Amino acid sequence: MQIEIKNVIKIYQNDENSCIALKDINLSIKSGDFVSIVGKSGSGKSSLLNIITGIDTPTEGEIWIGNEGIHLMKTRKISRWRGENIGVVFQFFQLLPALTVLENIMLPMEFCRKYHPKERRNKSQELLNLVGLAGFEDKLPNQLSGGQQQRVAIARALANDPVVIVADEPTGSLDSKTAEVIFALFEDLAAKGKTVIMVTHDEELANRANRKITIVDGEITQVVDLSGGLMNEITVYENIT
Numbered sequence: 361m362q363i364e365i366k367n368v369i370k371i372y373q374n375d376e377n378s379c380i381a382l383k384d385i386n387l388s389i390k391s392g393d394f395v396s397i398v399g400k401s402g403s404g405k406s407s408l409l410n411i412i413t414g415i416d417t418p419t420e421g422e423i424w425i426g427n428e429g430i431h432l433m434k435t436r437k438i439s440r441w442r443g444e445n446i447g448v449v450f451q452f453f454q455l456l457p458a459l460t461v462l463e464n465i466m467l468p469m470e471f472c473r474k475y476h477p478k479e480r481r482n483k484s485q486e487l488l489n490l491v492g493l494a495g496f497e498d499k500l501p502n503q504l505s506g507g508q509q510q511r512v513a514i515a516r517a518l519a520n521d522p523v524v525i526v527a528d529e530p531t532g533s534l535d536s537k538t539a540e541v542i543f544a545l546f547e548d549l550a551a552k553g554k555t556v557i558m559v560t561h562d563e564e565l566a567n568r569a570n571r572k573i574t575i576v577d578g579e580i581t582q583v584v585d586l587s588g589g590l591m592n593e594i595t596v597y598e599n600i601t
C-alpha cells in the first residue's frame with residue numbers, strides 16, 4: 361500500500377508552552393519500500409511514526425495509506441485498522457510480561473478476530489519459527505534475552521499479516537551483534553514485499569535501507585536513494601528556514 365504524507369504539521373500544546381515537532385512534512389512511500397528515518401534526538405522522528413500509524417493525530421495535514429485517510433478516522437476505527445494493517449515494533453519490545461511468548465503473538469489476532477480461534481496457535485507457531493525461536497513458545501518474556509524479546513515483538517507485529525511494518529528504534533537497546541540479527545529480519549521482510557519504515561540512530565544500518573530520510577528540527581532535509589548499493593541523492597527538500 362502506498363503511503364502519502366501531505367503537509368503534516370504537529371504542534372504539542374500544553375497550558376503554557378507549545379512545541380512545533382513537525383513542520384510541513386511531505387513524503388511518499390511506495391509499496392514494498394524499505395525506508396530508514398534518521399535525525400538527532402528531538403528532531404521529530406517518533407512524532408512522525410506516531411502520526412503514520414494513527415497512534416497520534418496531526419495538527420494539520422493528511423496521511424493516506426492505500427485508500428484510507430488515517431487523519432479522517434475515528435479513534436476506535438483507527439486501532440482496529442492499525443491492528444489489521446500495520447505491525448508496530450518498539451525499542452523496548454513492550455511484550456506483556458504475564459503472557460507466554462505464544463500468547464503475546466496471538467494477542468493481535470484475538471484483538472482483530474483474525475483467523476479461526478483454533479488456527480491462531482498454528483499461525484503464531486509459524487511466526488515464531490520465522491523469527492528463529494521455535495521451542496520458546498511457553499517461555500515468559502523475562503526468561504528471554506533482549507534480542508529474543510525483540511524477535512517475539514517482530515513475530516507479534518506480523519500476527520495479522522500487515523502490509524506495513526513500522527519500527528521505532530528496534531535495535532536501540534541491543535548490542536551490535538544482536539542488532540544485526542534483528543535488522544536482517546527487517547531486510548528479509550522488505551525483500552518479501554512488506555513496506556518497512558524504521559527509525560534508527562545507527563547510520564550504518566540506516567544506509568542499508570532503500571531510502572534514507574533525514575529529519576532536522578521537524579523538517580525533512582534530505583531523502584537519499586540507496587537502492588542498488590549506490591548512494592545516489594534523488595530529492596532534497598530544501599530546509600527553508
Ligand SMILES: Nc1ncnc2c1ncn2[C@@H]1O[C@H](COP(=O)(O)OP(=O)(O)OP(=O)(O)O)[C@@H](O)[C@H]1O
Pocket residue numbers: 372373379380381399400401402403404405406407408
Ligand atoms: N507529548 C509531547 N508533549 C510535548 N512535547 C512533545 C511531546 N512529544 C514530543 N514532544 C517534543 O516534540 C519534539 C519532537 O519529539 P520526538 O519524540 O518526535 O523526537 P525524536 O526525534 O523521536 O527524539 P528521540 O530520538 O529522542 O526519540 C521534541 O522537542 C519533543 O520534546
